[in-house]
Amino acid sequence: MGHLTRRGVIGAAAQGAAILSLTSVRNAIAATDDTAKYIAEFTGGKAIKTGRVNLSIPELAENGNMVPVSVVVDSPMTKDAYVKSVLLAADGNPMPSLITFNFSPMSGKAQAAARIRLAQTQNVIAIAAMSDGSFFTDRKTVKVTIGGCGG
Numbered sequence: 524m525g526h527l528t529r530r531g532v533i534g535a536a537a538q539g540a541a542i543l544s545l546t547s548v549r550n551a552i553a554a555t556d557d558t559a560k561y562i563a564e565f566t567g568g569k570a571i572k573t574g575r576v577n578l579s580i581p582e583l584a585e586n587g588n589m590v591p592v593s594v595v596v597d598s599p600m601t602k603d604a605y606v607k608s609v610l611l612a613a614d615g616n617p618m619p620s621l622i623t624f625n626f627s628p629m630s631g632k633a634q635a636a637a638r639i640r641l642a643q644t645q646n647v648i649a650i651a652a653m654s655d656g657s658f659f660t661d662r663k664t665v666k667v668t669i670g671g672c673g674g
Contacts, residue, residue, distance in 0.1 A: 576609070578663050584667045611639065612648045641667045649662070
């Protein structure tokens with residue numbers, strides 16, 4: 524069996540870092556694809572417009588285990604025009620689904636708040652389904668310093 528040299532240790536460490544980096548890139552691509560599929564299921568593949576949705580979440584989360592998030596959707600909340608539901612998704616979590624809030628005209632306002640778990644730095648996406656079949660979105664990037672999903 525050979526003995527360790529400085530060059531051998533540095534080379535092995537570089538190979539390990541490259542493998543970890545490649546694995547992270549593959550996982551990020553898979554998570555983004557899963558998120559796109561999840562959103563498409565929610566919207567039925569319909570177009571999503573920006574506006575009307577205000578997603579509020581810190582830009583920096585020191586601990587991904589408990590990240591406060593709130594969402595408000597501009598809507599009259601009448602029987603003819605209201606928010607049916609708001610989906611929150613994360614494109615860097617092992618599972619993209621975070622939470623879905625359901626509303627009715629009796630809700631009075633389309634707003635909700637929760638605490639979510641984020642595995643790593645990623646985008647959090649809010650999509651509002653309106654009673655007329657339209658969809659609106661807002662998205663924010665959150666930098667996570669300590670992951671909350673085993674990361």
